[in-house]
Amino acid sequence: MNLTLKIWRQKDSKTKGQMVDYKVTDISEHMSFLEMMDVLNEQLVNSGEEPVAFDHDCREGICGMCSMYINGEAHGPDRGITTCQLHMRMFKDGDTITIEPFRAAAFPVIKDLVVDRMAFERIQQAGGYISVNTSGNTQDANSIPISKHAADEAMDAATCIGCGACVATCKNSSAMLFVGAKVSQYALLPQGQVEAADRVQNMVAQMDLEGFGNCTNTGACEVECPKGISLENIARMNRELMKANL
Amino acid sequence: MSGFFKSSIGRKVAMALSAFFLMFFLLQHFAINILSVFSADAFNEVSHFMGTNPLIQYALQPVLIFGVVFHFVMGFVLELKNKKAQGMSYAKNNGAANSSWMSRNMIWSGVAILAFIILHFIDFWFPEINTKFIQGDWSGTMEGVEGFRYHEELTHKFHSHIRTIAYVVAFIFLMLHLLHGFTSAFQSMGSTAGRKKTLQNIGKAYSIIIPLGFIFIALYHHLKYVLS
Numbered sequence: 001m002n003l004t005l006k007i008w009r010q011k012d013s014k015t016k017g018q019m020v021d022y023k024v025t026d027i028s029e030h031m032s033f034l035e036m037m038d039v040l041n042e043q044l045v046n047s048g049e050e051p052v053a054f055d056h057d058c059r060e061g062i063c064g065m066c067s068m069y070i071n072g073e074a075h076g077p078d079r080g081i082t083t084c085q086l087h088m089r090m091f092k093d094g095d096t097i098t099i100e101p102f103r104a105a106a107f108p109v110i111k112d113l114v115v116d117r118m119a120f121e122r123i124q125q126a127g128g129y130i131s132v133n134t135s136g137n138t139q140d141a142n143s144i145p146i147s148k149h150a151a152d153e154a155m156d157a158a159t160c161i162g163c164g165a166c167v168a169t170c171k172n173s174s175a176m177l178f179v180g181a182k183v184s185q186y187a188l189l190p191q192g193q194v195e196a197a198d199r200v201q202n203m204v205a206q207m208d209l210e211g212f213g214n215c216t217n218t219g220a221c222e223v224e225c226p227k228g229i230s231l232e233n234i235a236r237m238n239r240e241l242m243k244a245n246l
Numbered sequence: 247m248s249g250f251f252k253s254s255i256g257r258k259v260a261m262a263l264s265a266f267f268l269m270f271f272l273l274q275h276f277a278i279n280i281l282s283v284f285s286a287d288a289f290n291e292v293s294h295f296m297g298t299n300p301l302i303q304y305a306l307q308p309v310l311i312f313g314v315v316f317h318f319v320m321g322f323v324l325e326l327k328n329k330k331a332q333g334m335s336y337a338k339n340n341g342a343a344n345s346s347w348m349s350r351n352m353i354w355s356g357v358a359i360l361a362f363i364i365l366h367f368i369d370f371w372f373p374e375i376n377t378k379f380i381q382g383d384w385s386g387t388m389e390g391v392e393g394f395r396y397h398e399e400l401t402h403k404f405h406s407h408i409r410t411i412a413y414v415v416a417f418i419f420l421m422l423h424l425l426h427g428f429t430s431a432f433q434s435m436g437s438t439a440g441r442k443k444t445l446q447n448i449g450k451a452y453s454i455i456i457p458l459g460f461i462f463i464a465l466y467h468h469l470k471y472v473l474s
Binding site: 069108172220 | 352
């Protein structure tokens with residue numbers, strides 16, 4: 001298929017960017033979106049132009065590196081996937097595809113489609129861990145019984161790969177789905193409950209400090225999340241913060 | 247605790263608490279107003295009780311005014327903060343793909359409701375405050391009207407085509423605001439009940455029936471005047 005791409009080009013974090021049109025031809029519908037971007041970049045390199053910078057790593061939907069806002073949606077028009085799992089069969093011959101970086105004040109553009117998502121790392125550092133010493137004195141897993149329901153919910157929350165699609169898709173650039181998932185992942189398990197109050201207070205404080213917006217419960221984050229993280233994690237985080245303050 | 251209400255989540259909780267209070271107020275306001283359709287005397291009696299009861303006038307009324315002002319001010323404060331957090335806008339954004347129009351436009355339905363409340367205050371609340379607190383007339387009567395004045399004042403306002411249309415349009419915006427706000431308030435309070443079918447259905451029923459009821463009251467009095 002032949003496509004027109006409208007891509008955000010920005011030389012560096014200080015330079016003003018703009019949308020630039022490109023044509024790509026003979027794109028197979030079996031290609032992944034990132035492979036299509038590789039074809040474009042090969043074309044650009046061959047013609048002596050600067051290739052489009054974009055984030056990618058594992059290319060199998062695990063690492064959370066690939067971002068991109070494609071045709072007005074984080075990770076494009078498919079559901080439950082990252083951009084590397086988006087396939088060209090989702091588009092038609094002759095389509096114009098708009099490709100932008102994830103937009104949020106807390107996710108500044110570094111170059112082209114690459115954004116700085118270190119804010120998520122700093123939120124994690126503020127409390128997204130447990131301080132139990134697990135080296136050399138590991139307990140038997142069965143010595144702390146955990147209900148199936150709690151284990152399942154904690155595991156679901158832990159599937160968050162921190163890609164930032166929730167922030168990118170939120171009209172308020174809120175990070176509450178990410179923080180809610182990280183808070184829940186520990187709050188649901190006995191090992192995490194020891195530091196639960198400090199954790200939620202510190203992570204929420206860091207989230208606010210990073211300049212993320214406020215959740216208005218539109219639910220867009222849940223729909224666009226490649227791992228299907230539920231809004232219930234935000235409700236749990238709200239409960240945890242209220243509990244920590246009362 | 248003051249630190250909690252300065253946090254983003256604390257502000258959400260404060261918005262939800264004021265929303266619950268306003269939704270309860272709306273329900274009792276509707277319950278009284280619908281009486282005006284069925285019985286002028288009953289409406290007058292209840293209105294006079296509400297308008298002269300010291301507990302309502304001196305305790306609940308200030309709380310209500312605070313709740314209304316707080317909900318609007320905090321709504322605007324959060325909207326501005328969220329706009330700042332958003333940074334640059336997308337060249338192409340398909341919001342309809344993942345969220346409802348109501349949820350994305352709470353600020354605009356809120357602005358429409360604010361405009362209505364200003365009109366509503368000019369129509370009813372300011373004259374009422376003037377009569378009771380400035381002129382000191384707590385009798386609930388007026389010249390040329392037999393018995394209490396409340397039903398006459400209400401029906402008189404709906405003689406105007408423009409005012410009736412303005413009220414109907416405002417109630418449609420109220421419906422849109424409530425269709426997202428009702429369940430959203432539960433989520434903000436940390437309850438997952440808003441995601442359960444039962445509460446979603448109760449929310450839909452409340453959000454549609456109450457504004458439609460107010461529309462019915464406005465149209466009833468208007469048409470009764472026009473057709474008489």
